[in-house]
Amino acid sequence: MKDINAAYDQIQKDRKAGKTSYGNSSYGGSYGGYNQNYGGSSYNSYGTGYSANSQFSDVRRLIQQNRIAEADEILDGVPEYNRNAEWYFLKGSIYYRRGWLGEASRCFQRAYQMEPGNREYAAAYQRMAYQQQYGTSPGRTTQTQCYACPCDCCDCCTAMMCMDCLGDCFCGNGC
Amino acid sequence: MFGYIKPFRPELKIREAEDYKAVYCGLCKELGRSYGLFARMxxxxxxxxxxxxxxxLNSEICPSFEKCSCIAHPFKKQCRCLENRAVSLAAKAAMILTYYKIKDDLSDKGFLGRIRAVLLLPFASSARKKALSSGEEAKKIDLCAAKMIEEQRAVEAKKSSLSDEAAEPTAKFLSEIISLGGNEENKRILERFGYLLGRYIYLCDALDDLEDDIKKGNYNPFIFGGEKAVSEAKAVLFMTTAELSDDLELLELDKYKEIVENTICLGLTAEVERIISKKGGEQNG
Known part of the structure; x- marks a missing residue:
């Protein structure tokens, strides 16, 4: 934790190189915290599969480099009829980074509704839905409320979020 | 500011509660010592x-304590934290913000509010001047506060229905202030932490004032939510507290870690619940 920025860069480098234990798993994204915000390069761990299909790989790259204003400009330039689920997801990621959590959750919800099968969008949406209900992020153990954690719901997405949190612990990020 | 950031008492240890009280008393005394009785209010x-x-955040700040008497508690000696850099920075920020709030009240509060503001302004103004003479930090806080008030006016004039947009001026202000307490290493985290904390304060205040603002026809970002206003406000506030807790985990804290964690991870949500249950009580009674 001494030098978070350096650690962050290192982790991102490792991820790109696919070195992390869950690097090639489709559950790769971490929603852990500040340093791994939505749409960041953690999604590179979705492997070539996802990035190659991405219509907005340039926007993803900008977000990952923290060039939020530029990424937002490109997204805003996309005409209304071309705004697909990924557009909403990335717009949500930008809002999230700016701290506009209300708009972020609306965008993630829209992305999820447009493409319910997409794990990336579902995880982002469900994480925020959890926060809205409990005032804490899924999988946190430092809080008393957290003892009533997601163990009662065993659907795949909750499990996925738990795995994300575990992933965080292993790479020494938020814990 | 408004007093929405406080620890969740039932989960505080007794020694932590005493520490907290000592810092609270220390700040009060420092306000009185440097800026006069008005400031203590x-x-x-x-x-x-x-x-x-x-x-x-700063392990090199080592607080010392003394027992002293206090006007508010004449029969019991209180333990208080002596002045240090952290306490004096908080006092400066408090004075500068108070000045701008009072000045803002002059232009848009009702008749009684304006009289109050006129009476208080000279005190606030001299306290601000005193704070400003203390160095660069205070000047920076002053600039940010002036900018915040201006941006807040613009948002209110625009009657934005986005709570995110309405909270932005306060959020940006606190982001600047909080990052003053850190260093190059934790700057990014503190900026987000401050941003979210400012957002929390603004939105809490908006939720608290909702009925009042509806009655008086004032601007409030949650007005547009209609019947769902309170639940929407709660959702937005809870997302903010969740993100604050996540952000806090990335910071390396020294002393008072438990109290800070208690305040952020438990106190903030408890405060939201309290505001909402107060509303329920009013409606039923």
Whole structure:
């Protein structure tokens, strides 16, 4: 934790190189915290599969480099009829980074509704839905409320979020 | 500010509660010592938290304590934290913010509010001048506060229905103030932390004032939510507290770690619940 920025860069480098234990798993994204915000390069761990299909790989790259204003400009330039689920997801990621959590959750919800099968969008949406209900992020153990954690719901997405949190612990990020 | 940032008492250890109280008393005394009796009236939980948070971030600030008597508690000697960099920074921020709030009240509060503002302005103005003479930090806070008030006016004139947009000026202000307490290493985290904390304060206040603002026809970002206003406000506030807790985990805290964690991870949500249950009580009674 001494030098978070350096650690962050290192982790991102490792991820790109696919070195992390869950690097090639489709559950790769971490929603852990500040340093791994939505749409960041953690999604590179979705492997070539996802990035190659991405219509907005340039926007993803900008977000990952923290060039939020530029990424937002490109997204805003996309005409209304071309705004697909990924557009909403990335717009949500930008809002999230700016701290506009209300708009972020609306965008993630829209992305999820447009493409319910997409794990990336579902995880982002469900994480925020959890926060809205409990005032804490899924999988946190430092809080008393957290003892009533997601163990009662065993659907795949909750499990996925738990795995994300575990992933965080292993790479020494938020814990 | 408004006193929405406070620890969740039932989960505090007794020694932690005493520490917290000592910092609170220390800030009060410092306000009185440097800025006069008027300043002590502006004491709030928010700035006590700020002082404590700055001490927690900087291991080199080592608070010392003394027993002293206090006007508010004439029969019992209180333990209080002596002045240090964290306490004086919080006091400066409190004074500068108070000045701008009072000045803002001059232009848009009702008749009684304006009289109050006219009476208080000279005190606030001299306190601000005193704070400004203390160095660069205060000047920076002053600039940010002036900018915040201006941006807040613009948002209110625009009657934005986005709570995110309405909260932005306060959020940006606190982002600047909180990052003053850190260093190059934790700057990015502190900026987000401050942003979210400012957002929390603004939105809490908006939720608290909702019925009042509807009655008086004032601007409030949650007005547009209609019947769902309160539940929407709660959702937005809970997302903010969740993100604050996540962000806090990335910070390396020294002393008072438990109190800071208690305040952020438990106190903030408890405060939201309290505001909402107060509303329920009013409606039923």
């Amino acid at each position: 502006t004491l709030s939980y928010d700035f006590a938290f700020m002082a404590m948070f700055f001490m927690s």
